[in-house]
Amino acid sequence: MVGRSNVGKSSLINALVRRQLARTSATPGKTRLANFFRVQRGSAPAFHLVDLPGYGYARGGDPSAREFQRLTEAYFGRATGQPLSATGTADAKAERPEAGSLKPVAIGVLLLVDSRHPGLESDLEAWRWLGEQPVARGIVGTKVDKLTRAERTRHAREIESLFQTPVLLVSAQTGEGLDELWKMIARLPSQTVA
Secondary structure, X not given: OEEEOOXXXXXXXXXXXXXXOOOOOOOOOOOOOOEEEEEOOOOOOOEEXXXXXXXXXXXXXXXXXXXXXXXXXXXXXXXXOOOEOXXXXXXXXXXXXXXXXXXXXXXXXXXXXXXXXXXXXXXXHHHHHHHOOOOEEEEEEEOHHHOOHHHHHHHHHHHHXXXXXXXXXXXXXXXXXXXXXXXXXXXXXXXXXX
16 A cells, blocks of 8 residues: 555554554654555455555655655565666666566555545656556545545545546545455456556
8 A cells, every 4th residue: 555644554454454453643654664464354365465654744854755765666676576776676677587586476556545635746646656567556535534425526526537547435434435445455456557
């Protein structure tokens, strides 16, 4: 899961699994590393939910932003089997890894956006960047419980228009949309990536 700091990534993971797995805080920027959670729902095969640090929070300034960029590029490079350059970033010109090294895995990425604030430039930039990666992606609007019925409709339309894809609105607090989110998670990695 990818999204701005304090968009509710860790809270959403906890709501999905109905346990307190991911550490949460009202303070933005609490998640500093990629956290992997092995999840199995019913008799379905187990998979990993990955809670990545949020972007867009200024604590730590430029060094923190560079660290976030290195972490995400390294994560997506390794997860998709792209070789990493000496700087730890995916390098399209490098040779493929040798046999026996890391193999690509099927991944899907959910970009979480705060449904109260559709169209933030950092979210649009993250969506464009994810579009350049060899992964299936989807949009989830969080904190929908904080919107009126009219705002939900208006904000969902705006998000869908800006990102050019359907949005799933969810609430970690009330559980709204979680069943649909499980279905989205199940089908996302199997989608064809252009």
